[in-house]
Amino acid sequence: MTSETLVEINDLNFSYDKRAILKGINITMPRGKVIAIMGGSGCGKTTLLRLIGGSIAPSSGYVKVAGQVVHELSRDELFQMRRKMSMLFQFGALFTDLSVFDNVAFQMREHTNLPEAVIRDLVLMKLHAVGLRGAHKLMPAELSGGMARRVALARSIALDPLLIMYDEPFTGLDPISLSVIGNLIRRLTDALGMTSVVVTHDVQESLKIVDYVYFISEGVIAAHGTPAEVRDSVAPFVHQFVHGEEDGPVPFHYPANSYASDLRLGNRFA
């Protein structure tokens, strides 16, 4: 592993109830890059994030973050490591009983002994970075979906992590909020020198901002490359995915008996 690699995923397998979700995944994530992991719904993308974050342990293989094998850490060591990483959940997962300000201040108050005056300045700076300094008194229920996502982003950079994982950051956003969030991910990654892993199925938006893309299909990496390579790819799966075609290697129909026999048409049309 080079010193430039932050996350190393090596021959990672994960099964749930004997059903293989991930099969032999190998990914290297260099520092300071935005990496997208794409794939259809239910292909194991979120599972991969949970494996990197240490919420679940792999069946075999390992995930190394900053040189440490995640699933071998004790709970205390894992919590130590999690101070260096953060995660943006699909719908923000803001604490609904705390104001915007307190949400961003949460980790600072839990993990540091900073005086309240310093926390105040830091929180306002983080909120300024996502353009919501003026909203610090609002409660999460008063925010729009896009604003909530931005507050969650401010909260996830609260302690200047090395790694941020985004779980479907573009879901359910209007086009303006979509590009705001996309640009923020890029800008914050560059400004703070962190590494971003974006799990998404929003192809067009993510191809604008990422450095490298991995496609996961049926638990294996189906393709990978830079955005330009992906756009020009002729591999059937990538082509279908990037251009949103209805049918292709990923079939439109769920596997079923023959249509005629399901409609009880006998042999007439079979």
Added chain:
Amino acid sequence: MPRRIVLGIRGVGHRVIESVWRLGRASRFFMLMLLKSGISLRRFHLIIREIYFTGVLSLIIIVVSGLFVGMVLGLQGYETLQKYGSESAVGTLVALSLVRELGPVVAALLFASRAGSAITAEIGLMKATEQLAAMEMMAVDPIARVVAPRFWAGVISMPFLAAMFSAVGIFGGYLVTVVLIGVDEGSFWSQMQNAVDFRYDIVNGVIKTCVFGVAVTAIAVFEGYDAPPTAEGVSGATTRTVVTSSLAILGLDFVLTAFMFRGMS
């Protein structure tokens, strides 16, 4: 037919194993919560905030119910006692019923449906909206930060709520019997003072409320934490909190009463 019987037996077995499994999980969760209570006890403002939500906001329902229960006790007690010419003992009857039984039990039942259900729903929804997962990812333990403060707030609030219930109930009984019906005020209070023993009646009542407080809030936080993260799961968990804790209160009340007041004159 035999196949049905086999299936029936299997179903029963499955349910039994499932319940025992769940009980084990609940016990483990309870121990874990006690072990992780240090943080919230050190940062007491976390508990105070929850005491406001579970305790202070339950005051209205406790006070109003206490008043009515006391007034009904006064009326019924007077009805019966006057037949034997001992209506002045109505104060004793109201006070003993409230302090020993009705105060702890009814206050705990109200607390379970008002605060217990709210705790379950809140924790369940925090889980469903990934707030607990987010907290885990921030290296903050949700059991220490979310569950333990709510548990201790409930345990602390419960005895005070029950005491309030009994006090207001006695006042309700006084209103009806002394002010309205005209029972002699002096004998109402003095008989009560003579009959109610601090050690046997009040302390035992307080012990009961503490036990109920632990039972209700432990059930509420566990059900919330264990709820499936869906709308259906949270609603089911809320219902289970009210049902299970009500049954637990009544069952525990019988056991405690049997130990405390057995053989007393």
